[in-house]
Amino acid sequence: MTMKKALTIAGSDTSGGAGQQADLKTFQELGVFGMTALTVIVAQDPHNEWFHEVFPIDVSILEKQIETVLAGIGVDAVKTGMLGTTELVDLATRKIKQYDLKNVVVDPVMICKGADEALHPEIAVSLREVLLPHATVATPNLFEAGILSQMGALKSVDDMKEAAKRIHDFGTSYVVVKGGSKLQSGNAVDVFYDGNTIEVLESERFETSFTHGAGCTFSAAICAELAKGSSVHNAVAVAKEFITEAIRHSFALNKYVGPTNHGAYRMKKHGEAIC
Numbered sequence: 510m511t512m513k514k515a516l517t518i519a520g521s522d523t524s525g526g527a528g529q530q531a532d533l534k535t536f537q538e539l540g541v542f543g544m545t546a547l548t549v550i551v552a553q554d555p556h557n558e559w560f561h562e563v564f565p566i567d568v569s570i571l572e573k574q575i576e577t578v579l580a581g582i583g584v585d586a587v588k589t590g591m592l593g594t595t596e597l598v599d600l601a602t603r604k605i606k607q608y609d610l611k612n613v614v615v616d617p618v619m620i621c622k623g624a625d626e627a628l629h630p631e632i633a634v635s636l637r638e639v640l641l642p643h644a645t646v647a648t649p650n651l652f653e654a655g656i657l658s659q660m661g662a663l664k665s666v667d668d669m670k671e672a673a674k675r676i677h678d679f680g681t682s683y684v685v686v687k688g689g690s691k692l693q694s695g696n697a698v699d700v701f702y703d704g705n706t707i708e709v710l711e712s713e714r715f716e717t718s719f720t721h722g723a724g725c726t727f728s729a730a731i732c733a734e735l736a737k738g739s740s741v742h743n744a745v746a747v748a749k750e751f752i753t754e755a756i757r758h759s760f761a762l763n764k765y766v767g768p769t770n771h772g773a774y775r776m777k778k779h780g781e782a783i784c
């Protein structure tokens with residue numbers, strides 16, 4: 510059996526719960542061979558949960574990494590995470606077009622959990638006009654969907670539906686707007702739009718702040734399922750189940766950071782005790 514392959518073009522989260530570390534763990538858990546192209550390195554102040562420093566890498570180095578994978582190996586699906594600068598957004602898009610990639614998941618990361626301001630507000634324009642037209646699936650969170658759709662703060666499921674439609678209009682085939690724990694709702698609500706029908710995806714919502722990397726994990730699960738040949742509808746359904754179990758069993762690394770548990774979905778499926 511040939512193993513399916515997925516590439517993440519994303520940042521490094523040194524603490525291991527988000528970014529390409531989360532993506533690789535998720536690919537592995539879902540039985541897909543993961544590869545990486547590093548865009549930025551994120552360092553957090555260990556004594557201040559709100560402070561993030563982002564160090565973008567040189568565009569030519571990202572290009573060499575992407576070429577290593579796309580020219581030398583090939584992929585069944587690709588996802589983008591934190592891209593950090595307009596130059597890195599442009600390069601990632603150019604490569605997606607050059608290699609005519611089909612299963613492209615764009616997680617338009619503009620913010621780290623806990624913050625309330627975009628890390629790189631200037632990349633909104635290139636995400637909207639350059640990258641999103643080439644996305645098979647886009648997975649903005651509530652904040653990112655508000656910026657990309659130019660609707661400002663989204664406060665209701667109806668706002669999320671409108672934002673999903675506007676983002677679809679940029680050329681993205683499928684859009685998932687993640688309400689997560691930001692939306693005032695009893696459940697964890699996401700909105701899924703396929704260009705025709707809007708579906709509201711609801712799951713149990715956990716009272717926890719240990720959701721570091723939830724969005725990365727969710728989009729990586731979609732990417733892994735697409736790599737294995739799933740339809741987008743099925744891939745999103747598996748990803749929702751994957752992230753629900755991962756958050757149900759999330760845990761603290763220290764008093765600030767708690768990642769999701771990437772092994773929980775597999776352990777539950779195999780009837781194993783979840784640790």
Ligand SMILES: Nc1ncnc2c1ncn2[C@@H]1O[C@H](COP(=O)(O)OP(=O)(O)O)[C@@H](O)[C@H]1O
Binds near residue numbers: 651
């Ligand atoms: N507290 C929670 N309980 C259950 N599901 C959650 C919770 N927080 C987020 N989710 C789910 O995790 C996924 C990622 O959402 P979110 O955390 O909002 O993304 P991001 O990390 O991009 O901000 C979504 O499917 C969302 O509904």
Ligand SMILES: Cc1ncc(COP(=O)(O)O)c(C=O)c1O
Binds near residue numbers: 620723725
């Ligand atoms: C490299 C990187 N990408 C993405 C994110 C976004 O993480 P989340 O999935 O919690 O939104 C972070 C957050 O710290 C990060 O460090």
